[in-house]
Amino acid sequence: MxxxxxxxxxxxxxxYAEEAGIILRDEPSPLYRLLVLTVLCSVRISAGTATAAARELSAVGLRTPAAMLGARRRTLIEALGRAHYVRYDESTATALGRGAELLLDRWHGDLRRLREEAGGEAGRIGELLREFPRIGPVGSEIFRREVQAVWPSLRPYxxxxxxxxxxxxxxxxxxxxxxxxxxxxxxxxxxxxxxxxxxxxxxxxxx
Structure with a gap:
Protein backbone atom coordinates (compact mmCIF):
# COMPACT_ATOMS: atom_id res chain seq x y z
CA MET A 1 0.00 0.00 0.00
CA TYR A 16 -3.30 15.09 19.84
CA ALA A 17 -2.44 18.49 21.33
CA GLU A 18 -4.44 20.22 18.59
CA GLU A 19 -7.37 17.89 19.17
CA ALA A 20 -7.24 18.72 22.87
CA GLY A 21 -7.32 22.46 22.13
CA ILE A 22 -3.73 23.03 23.25
CA ILE A 23 -1.89 25.77 21.36
CA LEU A 24 1.53 24.31 22.00
CA ARG A 25 4.27 26.79 22.92
CA ASP A 26 7.54 26.44 24.79
CA GLU A 27 5.94 27.88 27.92
CA PRO A 28 5.04 26.26 31.27
CA SER A 29 1.24 26.14 30.95
CA PRO A 30 0.86 24.58 27.47
CA LEU A 31 3.69 22.15 28.20
CA TYR A 32 1.94 21.12 31.41
CA ARG A 33 -1.35 20.67 29.56
CA LEU A 34 0.48 18.37 27.15
CA LEU A 35 1.80 16.40 30.13
CA VAL A 36 -1.76 16.05 31.47
CA LEU A 37 -2.89 14.86 28.05
CA THR A 38 -0.08 12.32 28.08
CA VAL A 39 -1.25 10.96 31.44
CA LEU A 40 -4.80 10.73 30.11
CA CYS A 41 -3.61 8.83 27.03
CA SER A 42 -1.55 6.37 29.07
CA VAL A 43 -4.36 3.90 29.75
CA ARG A 44 -6.42 1.67 27.50
CA ILE A 45 -8.85 4.35 26.40
CA SER A 46 -9.52 6.01 23.06
CA ALA A 47 -7.52 9.06 22.04
CA GLY A 48 -10.80 10.88 21.45
CA THR A 49 -11.90 10.32 25.04
CA ALA A 50 -8.49 11.33 26.37
CA THR A 51 -8.40 14.56 24.38
CA ALA A 52 -11.98 15.37 25.42
CA ALA A 53 -10.96 14.87 29.06
CA ALA A 54 -7.98 17.19 28.58
CA ARG A 55 -10.31 19.87 27.23
CA GLU A 56 -12.64 19.49 30.20
CA LEU A 57 -9.80 19.80 32.71
CA SER A 58 -8.57 22.92 30.93
CA ALA A 59 -12.08 24.39 30.87
CA VAL A 60 -12.29 24.26 34.66
CA GLY A 61 -8.96 26.06 34.98
CA LEU A 62 -6.58 23.14 35.61
CA ARG A 63 -3.86 24.47 33.32
CA THR A 64 -0.94 24.57 35.75
CA PRO A 65 0.44 22.09 38.29
CA ALA A 66 -0.40 24.50 41.11
CA ALA A 67 -4.03 24.66 39.99
CA MET A 68 -4.16 20.87 39.63
CA LEU A 69 -2.67 20.28 43.05
CA GLY A 70 -5.05 22.76 44.67
CA ALA A 71 -8.19 21.48 42.96
CA ARG A 72 -10.93 19.64 44.80
CA ARG A 73 -10.87 15.97 43.90
CA ARG A 74 -14.56 16.17 43.03
CA THR A 75 -13.77 18.86 40.45
CA LEU A 76 -11.36 16.48 38.69
CA ILE A 77 -13.75 13.53 38.84
CA GLU A 78 -16.66 15.55 37.46
CA ALA A 79 -14.57 16.99 34.61
CA LEU A 80 -13.38 13.51 33.64
CA GLY A 81 -16.95 12.23 33.85
CA ARG A 82 -18.20 14.89 31.43
CA ALA A 83 -15.72 13.50 28.90
CA HIS A 84 -16.91 9.93 29.64
CA TYR A 85 -13.47 9.18 31.03
CA VAL A 86 -15.05 7.16 33.79
CA ARG A 87 -13.33 3.81 34.06
CA TYR A 88 -10.07 5.35 35.27
CA ASP A 89 -11.35 8.55 36.85
CA GLU A 90 -10.34 7.90 40.45
CA SER A 91 -6.88 6.58 39.66
CA THR A 92 -6.34 9.35 37.12
CA ALA A 93 -7.23 12.04 39.65
CA THR A 94 -4.64 10.53 42.00
CA ALA A 95 -1.99 10.32 39.26
CA LEU A 96 -2.56 13.92 38.17
CA GLY A 97 -2.28 15.19 41.74
CA ARG A 98 0.92 13.30 42.43
CA GLY A 99 2.38 14.33 39.08
CA ALA A 100 1.64 17.98 39.76
CA GLU A 101 3.36 17.70 43.11
CA LEU A 102 6.43 16.10 41.51
CA LEU A 103 6.64 18.78 38.83
CA LEU A 104 6.38 21.58 41.38
CA ASP A 105 8.85 20.06 43.83
CA ARG A 106 11.52 18.94 41.38
CA TRP A 107 11.22 21.31 38.42
CA HIS A 108 9.39 24.29 39.95
CA GLY A 109 6.36 23.65 37.76
CA ASP A 110 8.27 24.12 34.51
CA LEU A 111 8.92 21.21 32.14
CA ARG A 112 11.61 23.24 30.42
CA ARG A 113 13.70 22.59 33.51
CA LEU A 114 13.19 18.86 32.95
CA ARG A 115 14.46 19.32 29.40
CA GLU A 116 17.48 21.22 30.70
CA GLU A 117 18.25 18.51 33.25
CA ALA A 118 18.15 15.99 30.39
CA GLY A 119 20.45 18.13 28.26
CA GLY A 120 17.75 18.14 25.58
CA GLU A 121 18.49 14.46 24.85
CA ALA A 122 15.46 12.41 23.81
CA GLY A 123 16.35 9.26 25.73
CA ARG A 124 17.01 11.06 28.99
CA ILE A 125 13.85 13.17 28.59
CA GLY A 126 11.94 9.90 28.23
CA GLU A 127 13.49 8.53 31.42
CA LEU A 128 12.55 11.62 33.41
CA LEU A 129 9.00 11.60 32.04
CA ARG A 130 8.57 8.04 33.27
CA GLU A 131 9.05 9.29 36.82
CA PHE A 132 5.56 10.82 36.61
CA PRO A 133 2.79 8.53 37.88
CA ARG A 134 1.20 6.44 35.13
CA ILE A 135 3.56 7.58 32.34
CA GLY A 136 5.40 4.58 30.94
CA PRO A 137 7.31 3.96 27.71
CA VAL A 138 4.26 4.60 25.50
CA GLY A 139 3.32 7.78 27.33
CA SER A 140 6.85 9.14 27.14
CA GLU A 141 6.78 8.50 23.39
CA ILE A 142 3.50 10.38 23.04
CA PHE A 143 4.90 13.42 24.87
CA ARG A 144 8.17 13.48 22.91
CA ARG A 145 6.38 12.95 19.60
CA GLU A 146 4.13 15.95 20.26
CA VAL A 147 6.55 18.28 22.02
CA GLN A 148 9.09 18.15 19.20
CA ALA A 149 6.92 20.82 17.58
CA VAL A 150 8.35 23.31 20.11
CA TRP A 151 11.48 21.48 21.31
CA PRO A 152 13.69 21.42 18.19
CA SER A 153 16.40 19.38 19.93
CA LEU A 154 14.08 16.36 19.71
CA ARG A 155 13.50 16.56 15.96
CA PRO A 156 13.01 14.33 14.19
CA TYR A 157 11.24 12.06 16.69
Missing part, protein backbone atom coordinates in the same frame (compact mmCIF):
# COMPACT_ATOMS: atom_id res chain seq x y z
CA UNK A 2 1.27 3.49 -0.78
CA UNK A 3 0.03 6.82 0.51
CA UNK A 4 1.62 10.15 -0.31
CA UNK A 5 2.71 12.47 2.47
CA UNK A 6 0.30 15.30 1.48
CA UNK A 7 -2.65 12.90 1.59
CA UNK A 8 -1.40 11.36 4.81
CA UNK A 9 -1.15 14.78 6.48
CA UNK A 10 -4.53 15.89 5.12
CA UNK A 11 -6.26 12.75 6.38
CA UNK A 12 -4.51 12.10 9.68
CA UNK A 13 -2.13 14.99 10.41
CA UNK A 14 -3.80 16.49 13.46
CA UNK A 15 -1.72 16.22 16.60
CA UNK A 158 9.33 9.05 15.33
CA UNK A 159 8.61 6.08 17.55
CA UNK A 160 8.54 2.48 16.37
CA UNK A 161 4.80 2.50 15.67
CA UNK A 162 5.18 5.51 13.38
CA UNK A 163 8.25 4.05 11.68
CA UNK A 164 6.52 0.73 11.14
CA UNK A 165 3.53 2.44 9.55
CA UNK A 166 5.84 4.50 7.35
CA UNK A 167 7.45 1.33 6.01
CA UNK A 168 4.03 -0.25 5.44
CA UNK A 169 3.05 2.80 3.37
CA UNK A 170 6.19 2.69 1.27
CA UNK A 171 7.77 5.71 2.96
CA UNK A 172 11.28 5.96 4.41
CA UNK A 173 11.75 3.90 7.54
CA UNK A 174 14.11 6.24 9.39
CA UNK A 175 13.41 9.47 11.32
CA UNK A 176 15.81 11.40 9.12
CA UNK A 177 14.27 10.05 5.93
CA UNK A 178 10.77 10.97 7.05
CA UNK A 179 11.80 14.44 8.23
CA UNK A 180 13.25 15.15 4.80
CA UNK A 181 9.73 14.83 3.33
CA UNK A 182 8.24 17.74 5.30
CA UNK A 183 9.06 21.28 6.35
CA UNK A 184 11.51 21.60 9.29
CA UNK A 185 8.73 22.32 11.79
CA UNK A 186 6.41 19.55 10.57
CA UNK A 187 7.81 16.23 11.91
CA UNK A 188 5.32 16.30 14.81
CA UNK A 189 2.37 16.41 12.40
CA UNK A 190 3.84 13.64 10.27
CA UNK A 191 4.52 11.49 13.35
CA UNK A 192 0.94 12.04 14.52
CA UNK A 193 -0.40 11.20 11.05
CA UNK A 194 1.55 7.94 10.92
CA UNK A 195 0.38 7.01 14.42
CA UNK A 196 -3.26 7.72 13.59
CA UNK A 197 -2.97 5.85 10.29
CA UNK A 198 -1.54 2.85 12.13
CA UNK A 199 -4.39 2.89 14.66
CA UNK A 200 -6.95 3.26 11.86
CA UNK A 201 -5.53 0.22 10.10
CA UNK A 202 -5.54 -1.82 13.30
CA UNK A 203 -9.18 -0.88 13.86
CA UNK A 204 -10.11 -1.79 10.30
CA UNK A 205 -8.36 -5.13 10.60
CA UNK A 206 -10.32 -5.90 13.76
CA UNK A 207 -13.66 -4.84 12.35
Missing amino acids: TLGVPELLARYGRT FDERALGEARALGLPGSPEGLAALVAPEEPARLAAALTRASLAHVGAAGA
Whole structure:
Protein backbone atom coordinates (compact mmCIF):
# COMPACT_ATOMS: atom_id res chain seq x y z
CA MET A 1 0.00 0.00 0.00
CA THR A 2 1.27 3.49 -0.78
CA LEU A 3 0.03 6.82 0.51
CA GLY A 4 1.62 10.15 -0.31
CA VAL A 5 2.71 12.47 2.47
CA PRO A 6 0.30 15.30 1.48
CA GLU A 7 -2.65 12.90 1.59
CA LEU A 8 -1.40 11.36 4.81
CA LEU A 9 -1.15 14.78 6.48
CA ALA A 10 -4.53 15.89 5.12
CA ARG A 11 -6.26 12.75 6.38
CA TYR A 12 -4.51 12.10 9.68
CA GLY A 13 -2.13 14.99 10.41
CA ARG A 14 -3.80 16.49 13.46
CA THR A 15 -1.72 16.22 16.60
CA TYR A 16 -3.30 15.09 19.84
CA ALA A 17 -2.44 18.49 21.33
CA GLU A 18 -4.44 20.22 18.59
CA GLU A 19 -7.37 17.89 19.17
CA ALA A 20 -7.24 18.72 22.87
CA GLY A 21 -7.32 22.46 22.13
CA ILE A 22 -3.73 23.03 23.25
CA ILE A 23 -1.89 25.77 21.36
CA LEU A 24 1.53 24.31 22.00
CA ARG A 25 4.27 26.79 22.92
CA ASP A 26 7.54 26.44 24.79
CA GLU A 27 5.94 27.88 27.92
CA PRO A 28 5.04 26.26 31.27
CA SER A 29 1.24 26.14 30.95
CA PRO A 30 0.86 24.58 27.47
CA LEU A 31 3.69 22.15 28.20
CA TYR A 32 1.94 21.12 31.41
CA ARG A 33 -1.35 20.67 29.56
CA LEU A 34 0.48 18.37 27.15
CA LEU A 35 1.80 16.40 30.13
CA VAL A 36 -1.76 16.05 31.47
CA LEU A 37 -2.89 14.86 28.05
CA THR A 38 -0.08 12.32 28.08
CA VAL A 39 -1.25 10.96 31.44
CA LEU A 40 -4.80 10.73 30.11
CA CYS A 41 -3.61 8.83 27.03
CA SER A 42 -1.55 6.37 29.07
CA VAL A 43 -4.36 3.90 29.75
CA ARG A 44 -6.42 1.67 27.50
CA ILE A 45 -8.85 4.35 26.40
CA SER A 46 -9.52 6.01 23.06
CA ALA A 47 -7.52 9.06 22.04
CA GLY A 48 -10.80 10.88 21.45
CA THR A 49 -11.90 10.32 25.04
CA ALA A 50 -8.49 11.33 26.37
CA THR A 51 -8.40 14.56 24.38
CA ALA A 52 -11.98 15.37 25.42
CA ALA A 53 -10.96 14.87 29.06
CA ALA A 54 -7.98 17.19 28.58
CA ARG A 55 -10.31 19.87 27.23
CA GLU A 56 -12.64 19.49 30.20
CA LEU A 57 -9.80 19.80 32.71
CA SER A 58 -8.57 22.92 30.93
CA ALA A 59 -12.08 24.39 30.87
CA VAL A 60 -12.29 24.26 34.66
CA GLY A 61 -8.96 26.06 34.98
CA LEU A 62 -6.58 23.14 35.61
CA ARG A 63 -3.86 24.47 33.32
CA THR A 64 -0.94 24.57 35.75
CA PRO A 65 0.44 22.09 38.29
CA ALA A 66 -0.40 24.50 41.11
CA ALA A 67 -4.03 24.66 39.99
CA MET A 68 -4.16 20.87 39.63
CA LEU A 69 -2.67 20.28 43.05
CA GLY A 70 -5.05 22.76 44.67
CA ALA A 71 -8.19 21.48 42.96
CA ARG A 72 -10.93 19.64 44.80
CA ARG A 73 -10.87 15.97 43.90
CA ARG A 74 -14.56 16.17 43.03
CA THR A 75 -13.77 18.86 40.45
CA LEU A 76 -11.36 16.48 38.69
CA ILE A 77 -13.75 13.53 38.84
CA GLU A 78 -16.66 15.55 37.46
CA ALA A 79 -14.57 16.99 34.61
CA LEU A 80 -13.38 13.51 33.64
CA GLY A 81 -16.95 12.23 33.85
CA ARG A 82 -18.20 14.89 31.43
CA ALA A 83 -15.72 13.50 28.90
CA HIS A 84 -16.91 9.93 29.64
CA TYR A 85 -13.47 9.18 31.03
CA VAL A 86 -15.05 7.16 33.79
CA ARG A 87 -13.33 3.81 34.06
CA TYR A 88 -10.07 5.35 35.27
CA ASP A 89 -11.35 8.55 36.85
CA GLU A 90 -10.34 7.90 40.45
CA SER A 91 -6.88 6.58 39.66
CA THR A 92 -6.34 9.35 37.12
CA ALA A 93 -7.23 12.04 39.65
CA THR A 94 -4.64 10.53 42.00
CA ALA A 95 -1.99 10.32 39.26
CA LEU A 96 -2.56 13.92 38.17
CA GLY A 97 -2.28 15.19 41.74
CA ARG A 98 0.92 13.30 42.43
CA GLY A 99 2.38 14.33 39.08
CA ALA A 100 1.64 17.98 39.76
CA GLU A 101 3.36 17.70 43.11
CA LEU A 102 6.43 16.10 41.51
CA LEU A 103 6.64 18.78 38.83
CA LEU A 104 6.38 21.58 41.38
CA ASP A 105 8.85 20.06 43.83
CA ARG A 106 11.52 18.94 41.38
CA TRP A 107 11.22 21.31 38.42
CA HIS A 108 9.39 24.29 39.95
CA GLY A 109 6.36 23.65 37.76
CA ASP A 110 8.27 24.12 34.51
CA LEU A 111 8.92 21.21 32.14
CA ARG A 112 11.61 23.24 30.42
CA ARG A 113 13.70 22.59 33.51
CA LEU A 114 13.19 18.86 32.95
CA ARG A 115 14.46 19.32 29.40
CA GLU A 116 17.48 21.22 30.70
CA GLU A 117 18.25 18.51 33.25
CA ALA A 118 18.15 15.99 30.39
CA GLY A 119 20.45 18.13 28.26
CA GLY A 120 17.75 18.14 25.58
CA GLU A 121 18.49 14.46 24.85
CA ALA A 122 15.46 12.41 23.81
CA GLY A 123 16.35 9.26 25.73
CA ARG A 124 17.01 11.06 28.99
CA ILE A 125 13.85 13.17 28.59
CA GLY A 126 11.94 9.90 28.23
CA GLU A 127 13.49 8.53 31.42
CA LEU A 128 12.55 11.62 33.41
CA LEU A 129 9.00 11.60 32.04
CA ARG A 130 8.57 8.04 33.27
CA GLU A 131 9.05 9.29 36.82
CA PHE A 132 5.56 10.82 36.61
CA PRO A 133 2.79 8.53 37.88
CA ARG A 134 1.20 6.44 35.13
CA ILE A 135 3.56 7.58 32.34
CA GLY A 136 5.40 4.58 30.94
CA PRO A 137 7.31 3.96 27.71
CA VAL A 138 4.26 4.60 25.50
CA GLY A 139 3.32 7.78 27.33
CA SER A 140 6.85 9.14 27.14
CA GLU A 141 6.78 8.50 23.39
CA ILE A 142 3.50 10.38 23.04
CA PHE A 143 4.90 13.42 24.87
CA ARG A 144 8.17 13.48 22.91
CA ARG A 145 6.38 12.95 19.60
CA GLU A 146 4.13 15.95 20.26
CA VAL A 147 6.55 18.28 22.02
CA GLN A 148 9.09 18.15 19.20
CA ALA A 149 6.92 20.82 17.58
CA VAL A 150 8.35 23.31 20.11
CA TRP A 151 11.48 21.48 21.31
CA PRO A 152 13.69 21.42 18.19
CA SER A 153 16.40 19.38 19.93
CA LEU A 154 14.08 16.36 19.71
CA ARG A 155 13.50 16.56 15.96
CA PRO A 156 13.01 14.33 14.19
CA TYR A 157 11.24 12.06 16.69
CA PHE A 158 9.33 9.05 15.33
CA ASP A 159 8.61 6.08 17.55
CA GLU A 160 8.54 2.48 16.37
CA ARG A 161 4.80 2.50 15.67
CA ALA A 162 5.18 5.51 13.38
CA LEU A 163 8.25 4.05 11.68
CA GLY A 164 6.52 0.73 11.14
CA GLU A 165 3.53 2.44 9.55
CA ALA A 166 5.84 4.50 7.35
CA ARG A 167 7.45 1.33 6.01
CA ALA A 168 4.03 -0.25 5.44
CA LEU A 169 3.05 2.80 3.37
CA GLY A 170 6.19 2.69 1.27
CA LEU A 171 7.77 5.71 2.96
CA PRO A 172 11.28 5.96 4.41
CA GLY A 173 11.75 3.90 7.54
CA SER A 174 14.11 6.24 9.39
CA PRO A 175 13.41 9.47 11.32
CA GLU A 176 15.81 11.40 9.12
CA GLY A 177 14.27 10.05 5.93
CA LEU A 178 10.77 10.97 7.05
CA ALA A 179 11.80 14.44 8.23
CA ALA A 180 13.25 15.15 4.80
CA LEU A 181 9.73 14.83 3.33
CA VAL A 182 8.24 17.74 5.30
CA ALA A 183 9.06 21.28 6.35
CA PRO A 184 11.51 21.60 9.29
CA GLU A 185 8.73 22.32 11.79
CA GLU A 186 6.41 19.55 10.57
CA PRO A 187 7.81 16.23 11.91
CA ALA A 188 5.32 16.30 14.81
CA ARG A 189 2.37 16.41 12.40
CA LEU A 190 3.84 13.64 10.27
CA ALA A 191 4.52 11.49 13.35
CA ALA A 192 0.94 12.04 14.52
CA ALA A 193 -0.40 11.20 11.05
CA LEU A 194 1.55 7.94 10.92
CA THR A 195 0.38 7.01 14.42
CA ARG A 196 -3.26 7.72 13.59
CA ALA A 197 -2.97 5.85 10.29
CA SER A 198 -1.54 2.85 12.13
CA LEU A 199 -4.39 2.89 14.66
CA ALA A 200 -6.95 3.26 11.86
CA HIS A 201 -5.53 0.22 10.10
CA VAL A 202 -5.54 -1.82 13.30
CA GLY A 203 -9.18 -0.88 13.86
CA ALA A 204 -10.11 -1.79 10.30
CA ALA A 205 -8.36 -5.13 10.60
CA GLY A 206 -10.32 -5.90 13.76
CA ALA A 207 -13.66 -4.84 12.35
